[in-house]
Amino acid sequence: MSKPFLSVERLSQTFPDGAGGTLTVFENASFGIEKGEFVCILGHSGCGKSTIMNVLAGLAEPSAGVVKMDGVAVSGPSLDRGVVFQNYSLLPWLSALKNVTFGVKARYRDWSREKVVEHATQYLAMVGLEGDVIHRKPSQLSGGMRQRVSIARAFANQPKLLLLDEPFGALDALTRGTIQEELLKIWSQTEQTVFMITHDIDEAILLADRILLMTNGPFARIAESVEITIPRPRRRTEIVEHPNYYAIRNHLVQFLGKRSKELAGRASGGESQSPESVRIDLTAPTDDPEPAPQKPVLHAVNG
Amino acid sequence: MQMLSVNKRAALLSVVLLIVALGAWEISVTRQVMGEALTEYEILMGLGQPRAAVPPPSDVLVKAWEQLSNPFYDNGPNDKGIGIQLAYSLYRVLSGFAMAAALAIPLGFLIGMSPVAYKALNPFIQVLRPISPLAWMPLALFIIQDSEASAIFVIFICSVWPMLLNTAFGVAGVRSDWVNVARTHELGSLRTALTVILPAAAPTILTGMRISIGIAWLVIVAAEMLVGGTGIGYYVWNEWNNLDLTSVIFSILMIGLVGMVLDTIFATLQRAVTYAE
Numbered sequence: 001m002s003k004p005f006l007s008v009e010r011l012s013q014t015f016p017d018g019a020g021g022t023l024t025v026f027e028n029a030s031f032g033i034e035k036g037e038f039v040c041i042l043g044h045s046g047c048g049k050s051t052i053m054n055v056l057a058g059l060a061e062p063s064a065g066v067v068k069m070d071g072v073a074v075s076g077p078s079l080d081r082g083v084v085f086q087n088y089s090l091l092p093w094l095s096a097l098k099n100v101t102f103g104v105k106a107r108y109r110d111w112s113r114e115k116v117v118e119h120a121t122q123y124l125a126m127v128g129l130e131g132d133v134i135h136r137k138p139s140q141l142s143g144g145m146r147q148r149v150s151i152a153r154a155f156a157n158q159p160k161l162l163l164l165d166e167p168f169g170a171l172d173a174l175t176r177g178t179i180q181e182e183l184l185k186i187w188s189q190t191e192q193t194v195f196m197i198t199h200d201i202d203e204a205i206l207l208a209d210r211i212l213l214m215t216n217g218p219f220a221r222i223a224e225s226v227e228i229t230i231p232r233p234r235r236r237t238e239i240v241e242h243p244n245y246y247a248i249r250n251h252l253v254q255f256l257g258k259r260s261k262e263l264a265g266r267a268s269g270g271e272s273q274s275p276e277s278v279r280i281d282l283t284a285p286t287d288d289p290e291p292a293p294q295k296p297v298l299h300a301v302n303g
Numbered sequence: 304m305q306m307l308s309v310n311k312r313a314a315l316l317s318v319v320l321l322i323v324a325l326g327a328w329e330i331s332v333t334r335q336v337m338g339e340a341l342t343e344y345e346i347l348m349g350l351g352q353p354r355a356a357v358p359p360p361s362d363v364l365v366k367a368w369e370q371l372s373n374p375f376y377d378n379g380p381n382d383k384g385i386g387i388q389l390a391y392s393l394y395r396v397l398s399g400f401a402m403a404a405a406l407a408i409p410l411g412f413l414i415g416m417s418p419v420a421y422k423a424l425n426p427f428i429q430v431l432r433p434i435s436p437l438a439w440m441p442l443a444l445f446i447i448q449d450s451e452a453s454a455i456f457v458i459f460i461c462s463v464w465p466m467l468l469n470t471a472f473g474v475a476g477v478r479s480d481w482v483n484v485a486r487t488h489e490l491g492s493l494r495t496a497l498t499v500i501l502p503a504a505a506p507t508i509l510t511g512m513r514i515s516i517g518i519a520w521l522v523i524v525a526a527e528m529l530v531g532g533t534g535i536g537y538y539v540w541n542e543w544n545n546l547d548l549t550s551v552i553f554s555i556l557m558i559g560l561v562g563m564v565l566d567t568i569f570a571t572l573q574r575a576v577t578y579a580e
Contacts, residue, residue: 059483077486089480093502093578102498106488139579157488 003071004032005193006056006161010272011065013051025051026220028065030274031212033161038187038194040204041222042252043214044260049197053165056195057083069160079107082159086166088150090138096149097134100124100156107157123156124149126186127179144175148182155186164196168203177236180206188233201252205245206236212275213255216264223263225275226251229283243282251280325360332359358549366549367556381541383533385554389561391533395451395526396519396565399458403515407463408508411470412496415504421471428467436461436522440529450530457526462515469511473504505576513569520562535561 010028017023025048033039043049054060056067058077066073069080082103090099100120108116124134127148138146147167154162167183168176180203187194187207198204204211205228213224229244239245307315374386414421436457443453477500485495527536535558542550 057487059486077483077489079487079489081487083483083487085480085483087480089484091481091484091499091502092580093505093576103488106490137579 003068005035005037005070006033006195007068008032008052008056009066009068011052011055011067012063013048013055013060014063024218026217026222028273029222030272031222031225033193033195035193036191038196038207038209039212040196040198040208040210041212041214042198042201042204042256043220044216044256045199047214047217047220047260049214050165053083053163053195053197056161057081057163059083079157080160082154082157082162084147084150084154084162084164084167086169088138088143088146090146090149090153092138095135095137096129096141096145097121097124099138099149100153103153103157120152120156123152123186126155126189127152127182142175143171144179147171147179151179151183151186155190155192158190158192160193162192162194164194166197166199169199176200176203180236183207184234201249201256202236204252205230205248206234206239211252213252213260215260220264221273222275223259224255224278226278226280229279229281244280247280247282251278329359329361332357358552362549363552363556366553370550370553380532383538385535385538385557388533388535388538388554389557392523392527392535393561395454395534396458396516396523399455400462400516400519402455403459403463404466404512407466407511408470411467411508411511412474412500414467414471415474415476416500421475428464432464432468434460437525437529440526444530450532454523454526454530454534458519458523461522462519465514465518466508466511469514470504470508473507473511474500476507477503502576502578506573506578509569509573509576513566513573516565516569517562520558520565524558 008029008031010030012027012029013025014022015025029052041049041052051060055062058074058081061075068074074081090096091102094102097117097120100123101116104111104116104120108119111119121134124130129145129148129152133141133145138149141149147170151167154164168179171179184207196204196207198207208228211226211228212222213226215221215223226248228248230239230242230248306312370385374384376382376384377387410424414424439457439460440453443456444450447453447456481499481503482495485499490498523534524536524539527534528540531537531540535554539551539554539558542548542554
């Protein structure tokens with residue numbers, strides 16, 4: 001089997017625990033992402049999702065392990081790995097357009113001014129920002145618009161890998177829904193490889209090709225890789241009708257509610273830990289040797 | 304009755320206060336001169352001479368008109384127009400301030416970005432900062448051997464600290480998210496400093512510059528009283544020696560006005576670089 005486009009190999013992160021010992025956030029985590037894939041990672045707070053993200057972005061150094069992209073080990077931040085931060089991280093003294101051209105200029109240093117502006121305007125339009133609005137400062141934009149600018153800035157740079165760190169965490173539910181669709185639209189137009197952190201199960205199902213499930217920390221691990229067997233293009237109003245939707249959702253809820261705790265806190269014992277692949281597809285039971293684990297009913301998430 | 308806007312009411316109140324204050328001043332000063340008829344003895348004792356008194360505002364206004372209608376005359380070392388004196392003071396303040404900025408802003412960047420540099424330089428800053436700038440004057444005169452340059456040095460030393468500390472504070476306080484944006488865009492150190500850290504810290508830096516120019520303008524008057532020769536501080540002291548209190552009051556007002564203009568300029572610059580988050 002050939003190596004995936006992005007391959008994370010035996011990644012470990014430990015911090016001093018303040019009492020002379022060490023705290024292992026995760027150990028020997030291994031997973032891969034294929035080119036053009038949209039992968040979400042789900043897990044409770046404190047399980048190290050953001051740490052993995054920071055390592056992929058090159059903003060933090062792992063204690064051990066490597067990240068390889070296209071077969072080359074990466075270190076340090078790079079324009080090949082774009083990041084959308086949770087708090088937008090727009091530069092407040094620049095207009096929306098200037099925030100995007102800031103990125104484009106850094107990426108394509110030999111482009112003319114006009115070309116940079118044209119490229120930036122095009123990507124802003126792709127997330128629904130057009131006209132006067134793009135000349136406003138971030139403080140004059142709503143939270144949703146700011147995150148759109150941030151998404152446009154990341155996509156405009158056409159990175160090989162796009163990292164989204166809970167991009168919709170600070171938005172209200174309605175705005176979140178709209179921007180999720182904007183994100184799907186721009187993603188389908190660009191065939192970008194995306195790795196995204198989220199807390200929101202429905203959001204993950206709507207957006208992802210595959211969801212990585214993380215157990216609780218310390219000694220967190222990526223336990224499962226759940227394939228989302230719902231065809232694209234997806235709409236939030238339509239996917240809930242799909243027979244696989246609740247089966248997948250229940251599986252995720254059960255994991256986060258119960259199994260993430262049960263599986264937590266086990267040292268790897270030096271083994272490389274790859275997630276177990278899970279495929280739930282009620283539409284083609286003959287192709288699926290594994291029976292669907294739950295009936296499509298709602299389960300409450302326990303604390 | 305239609306209420307006037309807040310600004311108009313405030314302006315009206317300012318004018319009323321000014322008229323009342325000037326009127327009170329005028330009356331209190333002129334009443335001293337008018338007394339009862341003096342006896343011959345009192346005249347012989349010299350009481351008939353007009354007593355040296357604080358001049359009334361009307362005299363100051365006449366003086367101001369006279370001076371401001373010809374601000375740049377030059378009748379030798381002891382008699383120069385107010386414009387020339389202010390120009391000398393401004394020249395000293397601005398050159399000392401510019402030198403201080405040239406040192407303090409880059410050094411502040413270094414201190415703000417490097418915890419080691421901050422910790423290493425902090426003891427020196429803390430000891431040097433509270434020294435009255437005029438205390439440096441004898442040493443400066445001895446080393447530099449030039450009163451003009453010494454005055455500029457005193458301005459330099461007093462304006463360097465607020466700029467240095469504010470720049471360091473502003474640079475150290477730049478949000479790590481913005482620095483991460485620069486890092487993920489592979490900006491080099493210089494480009495990060497110029498395109499991210501400088502604009503992010505600019506409001507704090509400008510605050511430091513505004514404090515510095517204010518202190519420099521305070522200090523120049525005292526410095527020029529010491530070094531003499533030219534400048535508004537020398538002018539005040541010279542007119543005191545001439546017992547020309549009208550000129551003293553007039554120059555005090557001019558010092559205030561120029562100080563206000565300097566502060567307004569920096570306030571405008573500060574507003575221009577301030578951003579809302």
